Amino acid sequence: MLKYIFRRVLSLIPVLIGVTFIVFSLLYLTPGDPARMVLGDQATEEAVQQFRVKEGLDDPFIVQFVRYVGKAAFKGDIGRSYVTKRPVSDEILSAFPSTIKLAAFSVIIAICLGIPFGIISAIKQYSLFDSITMFFALVGLSMPVFWLGLLLILLFSVRLGWFPSSGFDTFSAMVLPSVALSAQVIAIVTRMTRSSMLEVIRSDYIRTARAKGQTEGKVIWRHALGNALIPIVTIVGLQFGHLLGGAILTESIFSIPGVGRLMVEAIKMRDYPLVQGGVLYVAVAFSIVNLLVDLLYAFVDPRIKAQYR
Amino acid sequence: MSTQTVQKRRSGIMEVWHRLKKSPMAVVGLILIAVLFIMAIFANVIAPFTYSKQNLMHAFESPSSAYIFGTDEFGRDIFSRIVYGARISLQVGFIAVGISMFIGGFLGAVAGYYGGKIDNTLMRVMDILLSIPSILLAIAIAASLGPGLFNLMIAVGISAIPNYARIVRGSVLSIRGQEFVEAAKAVGSSDLRIIFKHIIPNCLAPIIVQATLGVATAILTAAGLSFIGLGIQPPIPEWGAMLSGGRSYIRDYPYMTLFPGLAIMITILALNFVGDGLRDALDPKLKR
Amino acid sequence: MNERELLLDIQDLTIHYETEAGRVRAVEHLYLELGYGETLGFVGETGAGKTTTALGIMRLIPSPPGAYKGGKIIFRGEDLLAKSEAEMRSIRGGRIAMIFQDPMTSLNPVMTVDRQIAEMISLHRDVNETEALEQAVRMLEVVGIRPERAKDYPHQFSGGMKQRVVIAIALACDPALLIADEPTTALDVTIQAQVLELMKDLKRQYNTSMIMITHDLGIVAEICDRVAIMYAGRVVEYADTKTLFERHVHPYTEGLFNSIPDLEEDRDELKTIMGLMPDPTNLPTGCSFHPRCPYAVESCSRETPAFVEIEPGHRVACPVRAAAEKNGKERAS
Ligand SMILES: Nc1ncnc2c1ncn2[C@@H]1O[C@H](COP(=O)(O)OP(=O)(O)O)[C@@H](O)[C@H]1O
Numbered sequence: 001m002l003k004y005i006f007r008r009v010l011s012l013i014p015v016l017i018g019v020t021f022i023v024f025s026l027l028y029l030t031p032g033d034p035a036r037m038v039l040g041d042q043a044t045e046e047a048v049q050q051f052r053v054k055e056g057l058d059d060p061f062i063v064q065f066v067r068y069v070g071k072a073a074f075k076g077d078i079g080r081s082y083v084t085k086r087p088v089s090d091e092i093l094s095a096f097p098s099t100i101k102l103a104a105f106s107v108i109i110a111i112c113l114g115i116p117f118g119i120i121s122a123i124k125q126y127s128l129f130d131s132i133t134m135f136f137a138l139v140g141l142s143m144p145v146f147w148l149g150l151l152l153i154l155l156f157s158v159r160l161g162w163f164p165s166s167g168f169d170t171f172s173a174m175v176l177p178s179v180a181l182s183a184q185v186i187a188i189v190t191r192m193t194r195s196s197m198l199e200v201i202r203s204d205y206i207r208t209a210r211a212k213g214q215t216e217g218k219v220i221w222r223h224a225l226g227n228a229l230i231p232i233v234t235i236v237g238l239q240f241g242h243l244l245g246g247a248i249l250t251e252s253i254f255s256i257p258g259v260g261r262l263m264v265e266a267i268k269m270r271d272y273p274l275v276q277g278g279v280l281y282v283a284v285a286f287s288i289v290n291l292l293v294d295l296l297y298a299f300v301d302p303r304i305k306a307q308y309r
Numbered sequence: 310m311s312t313q314t315v316q317k318r319r320s321g322i323m324e325v326w327h328r329l330k331k332s333p334m335a336v337v338g339l340i341l342i343a344v345l346f347i348m349a350i351f352a353n354v355i356a357p358f359t360y361s362k363q364n365l366m367h368a369f370e371s372p373s374s375a376y377i378f379g380t381d382e383f384g385r386d387i388f389s390r391i392v393y394g395a396r397i398s399l400q401v402g403f404i405a406v407g408i409s410m411f412i413g414g415f416l417g418a419v420a421g422y423y424g425g426k427i428d429n430t431l432m433r434v435m436d437i438l439l440s441i442p443s444i445l446l447a448i449a450i451a452a453s454l455g456p457g458l459f460n461l462m463i464a465v466g467i468s469a470i471p472n473y474a475r476i477v478r479g480s481v482l483s484i485r486g487q488e489f490v491e492a493a494k495a496v497g498s499s500d501l502r503i504i505f506k507h508i509i510p511n512c513l514a515p516i517i518v519q520a521t522l523g524v525a526t527a528i529l530t531a532a533g534l535s536f537i538g539l540g541i542q543p544p545i546p547e548w549g550a551m552l553s554g555g556r557s558y559i560r561d562y563p564y565m566t567l568f569p570g571l572a573i574m575i576t577i578l579a580l581n582f583v584g585d586g587l588r589d590a591l592d593p594k595l596k597r
Numbered sequence: 598m599n600e601r602e603l604l605l606d607i608q609d610l611t612i613h614y615e616t617e618a619g620r621v622r623a624v625e626h627l628y629l630e631l632g633y634g635e636t637l638g639f640v641g642e643t644g645a646g647k648t649t650t651a652l653g654i655m656r657l658i659p660s661p662p663g664a665y666k667g668g669k670i671i672f673r674g675e676d677l678l679a680k681s682e683a684e685m686r687s688i689r690g691g692r693i694a695m696i697f698q699d700p701m702t703s704l705n706p707v708m709t710v711d712r713q714i715a716e717m718i719s720l721h722r723d724v725n726e727t728e729a730l731e732q733a734v735r736m737l738e739v740v741g742i743r744p745e746r747a748k749d750y751p752h753q754f755s756g757g758m759k760q761r762v763v764i765a766i767a768l769a770c771d772p773a774l775l776i777a778d779e780p781t782t783a784l785d786v787t788i789q790a791q792v793l794e795l796m797k798d799l800k801r802q803y804n805t806s807m808i809m810i811t812h813d814l815g816i817v818a819e820i821c822d823r824v825a826i827m828y829a830g831r832v833v834e835y836a837d838t839k840t841l842f843e844r845h846v847h848p849y850t851e852g853l854f855n856s857i858p859d860l861e862e863d864r865d866e867l868k869t870i871m872g873l874m875p876d877p878t879n880l881p882t883g884c885s886f887h888p889r890c891p892y893a894v895e896s897c898s899r900e901t902p903a904f905v906e907i908e909p910g911h912r913v914a915c916p917v918r919a920a921a922e923k924n925g926k927e928r929a930s
């Protein structure tokens with residue numbers, strides 16, 4: 001098992017280098033002169049030229065890339081913000097906890113609602129409950145996060161005054177953003193749980209359990225659930241990436257000081273190192289979550305666990 | 310349990326159409342999409358005003374008989390802007406999906422067909438792309454390409470490439486060893502010919518489903534990008550950009566955010582209805 | 598006449614599936630008898646309705662799409678179709694156990710095998726968890742699996758071993774009736790013989806009655822006391838094994854015997870008789886077999902043949918051949 005974990009962690013490295021390559025290339029291709037951006041309009045042409053030489057901005061692409069990776073890997077240095085002049089890493093790391101908190105809350109909401117609804121829908125396939133759940137799941141899937149967020153603010157903040165419309169420090173402030181962000185994921189988890197459950201319910205081993213004289217409730221609980229949850233673990237893991245992406249929009253709507261809002265501000269200011277740094281950090285976070293999911297997967301499925309013992 | 314019942318064979322497409330017709334949601338979705346297309350094509354006939362006509366005398370007017378969805382801060386008719394916006398959203402959605410489907414499908418087919426090193430390399434690259442959440446990848450690309458309709462399409466299109474590559478590769482792998490492909494090889498068909506004549510048609514079903522749902526995702530992503538100021542810039546009436554513009558006035562003029570959002574949601578919902586319906590119709594086994 | 602006591606007596610059982618393609622008449626007016634301690638061979642092509650009959654006895658027909666459309670299943674003098682779900686639960690596993698066709702998929706992949714056997718024991722015996730697990734290990738030994746493997750998961754066993762586990766589950770509570778649905782079809786030929794041998798031994802040891810569903814007349818000859826031949830939802834011929842092998846009457850049975858390949862050959866699948874199984878949603882009128890039958894006369898397409906006893910314990914659903922048989926016998930005597 002340890003060997004598996006080790007191998008899996010190692011396999012992260014090429015992915016991270018690949019992501020860094022993409023991010024760096026995009027940064028490199030972005031029109032505009034980074035030296036000019038850092039030094040500002042007042043700087044003399046000479047100063048700009050000096051800066052270019054000092055930072056190696058005239059070096060060939062590949063040299064610059066290797067330097068970028070080296071700095072990123074060993075010093076955690078992925079450049080400086082054009083605007084605040086602070087290291088991008090510092091800016092992002094200080095904003096990261098809010099984003100993770102938001103995403104984590106939303107995942108928890110999605111799991112707590114999506115899995116039970118999906119299970120009941122599957123067990124009662126074709127019932128009224130099933131139809132209604134599936135309809136709302138589809139509506140949830142079609143609801144843009146940013147619009148849902150605005151609607152929630154309009155109703156619960158502006159009209160009813162139940163929750164604040166911005167911030168993320170108090171529990172009540174966390175409600176609306178988490179609900180807005182989780183809606184799509186609830187929908188996805190519900191739909192996946194239902195279809196996974198439907199497949200399991202028709203499987204031979206469920207019939208075997210029934211043939212033992214087991215009650216329907218225990219057949220579902222002891223036999224179907226464990227098997228149906230295996231693919232759901234993967235789905236939830238993959239949705240985490242979706243959530244991190246959605247968090248960007250949600251944060252900007254609810255003025256939550258997370259990576260997303262940081263990036264949106266950076267986009268407005270054309271602060272490209274910060275934008276691409278945000279992408280890099282989120283991709284790393286997503287890869288780590290996927291790694292954890294893979295390990296969890298190995299833990300719940302004995303067939304996979306056995307492979308790595 | 311073997312549930313294969315002897316099916317009465319109808320020709321493929323008619324059969325799918327017949328089954329699709331039986332799903333009320335899919336029919337509703339198709340009708341809505343048709344309406345959207347009509348709106349987009351005949352925007353200049355349907356819209357009472359042009360999308361950019363300002364009239365500061367009539368700024369912030371609530372919905373009325375003259376302006377059924379009200380007017381925005383510049384006195385532009387929101388209904389007209391939404392009608393014209395259908396053009397933008399449909400264009401972005403379909404062209405972006407076209408880009409990702411074409412490139413992704415091609416890469417997937419090549420990877421699956423040739424296998425070995427090529428497959429390995431291509432799929433590693435896809436894994437890397439997949440490890441960046443797609444809206445983020447789109448943001449990164451759009452940020453570096455700069456704003457504009459065309460750049461938006463490219464950004465959204467590229468971010469969805471891995472989905473198609475995976476589907477096509479999977480289908481190719483599952484049919485590569487099958488007899489009709491082997492037979493084609495045996496009679497000396499060229500690789501390209503085999504890919505286009507045999508393999509692509511055989512993975513059409515999952516691709517169509519993915520593409521339908523993909524158009525929805527693309528429109529949503531594009532609206533999201535425009536919402537944060539990365540996609541299409543004013544005064545072009547992109548729904549996400551309209552929402553973003555209406556945001557500041559949400560307390561006093563909520564209809565400014567209500568209608569563009571509704572337009573996005575209905576469009577996405579319609580596409581999802583059709584996508585779901587198509588999936589069931591193309592693969593009835595999955596349904597029950 | 599030798600009135601034998603019946604463990605199971607199925608009368609006029611009809612089960613249909615309502616599918617998108619139409620109504621599948623999986624079981625139509627089926628009659629079947631099984632005495633105490635007997636082994637009944639239940640033979641027919643794929644799609645004849647054998648599994649449906651078996652699931653029907655267990656009251657495990659998936660519904661929808663399946664539904665009972667009539668008949669009785671008398672088990673130890675009581676009609677199973679009149680039982681409540683709770684009563685059925687104590688019968689399932691406790692009185693009637695079933696071995697399914699495909700051992701690869703019949704076991705829960707995320708549960709150790711001892712727990713899967715113990716579950717059966719806890720349900721029908723008054724024991725605590727630990728005792729159930731102990732008994733489960735003993736059952737594993739009975740079917741020839743070492744106790745060390747009790748905590749293994751199904752994927753760690755080969756197909757034949759899995760089927761042994763399935764057999765252990767089925768026999769764990771000493772059922773009066775064991776239904777084995779093609780227990781060896783999914784296994785390698787060499788393993789088939791071993792599993793069959795095991796089942797034969799255990800049947801004797803536990804003194805259960807058994808319905809052995811199979812395509813394989815060789816298996817029937819080896820272990821069955823009686824045979825029922827099924828075609829398109831009906832039993833078309835029923836007799837003790839010796840009689841059936843010596844004097845089968847129904848044209849379909851005759852076709853089955855003619856299609857037995859050489860012993861050396863793989864006997865997995867019956868080489869079928871001229872023509873194809875009819876579309877189950879659209880069965881021929883009259884006798885379902887008439888389009889394929891070399892003896893068919895005009896009335897066969899109109900009249901559904903009655904299932905009549907032509908000699909004690911030998912019933913046939915073919916008036917044409919039954920009459921010919923009778924004439925032949927009269928002439929001979
Ligand atoms: N769950 C089901 N839904 C619909 N049709 C079914 C189902 N199970 C079996 N059938 C149909 O019922 C008929 C009898 O099947 P089955 O009892 O499995 O036959 P056998 O076991 O003899 O091969 C077949 O035509 C089969 O397609």
Ligand SMILES: [Mg+2]
Pocket residue numbers: 644647648649698778
């Ligand atoms: Mg069967």
